[in-house]
Amino acid sequence: MIYLDVRLTHVPGHEAEASEYERTVLGFFREHGGEVIAVFRPAPWANGARAADEVQLLRIATREQIDAYMKDERRLALAPVRDRSIAATEIVMSGEMLDY
Numbered sequence: 001m002i003y004l005d006v007r008l009t010h011v012p013g014h015e016a017e018a019s020e021y022e023r024t025v026l027g028f029f030r031e032h033g034g035e036v037i038a039v040f041r042p043a044p045w046a047n048g049a050r051a052a053d054e055v056q057l058l059r060i061a062t063r064e065q066i067d068a069y070m071k072d073e074r075r076l077a078l079a080p081v082r083d084r085s086i087a088a089t090e091i092v093m094s095g096e097m098l099d100y
Contacts, residue, residue, distance in 0.1 A: 007052035018085035
């Protein structure tokens with residue numbers, strides 16, 4: 001099982017468009033066998049800044065499923081929406097769970 005921590009920074013003024021884009025493409029992620037564990041907006045730090053505008057915790061069985069999702073023509077067709085609404089994406093991926 002592969003876990004993904006996805007951190008998104010929206011383009012200011014395009015937050016609603018970014019959220020709609022993510023809602024759409026996470027539907028495609030599910031169709032490729034992925035699971036959306038949680039999506040949340042991080043609380044701001046003491047200075048008011050946020051680590052990201054949105055954080056997604058995702059799970060999927062195989063790298064092949066991730067690759068198929070990334071190549072999904074519907075997702076690729078939405079690249080212009082993504083480009084104008086998402087300023088940055090950070091992804092942490094791991095298949096190794098720690099047993100604490």
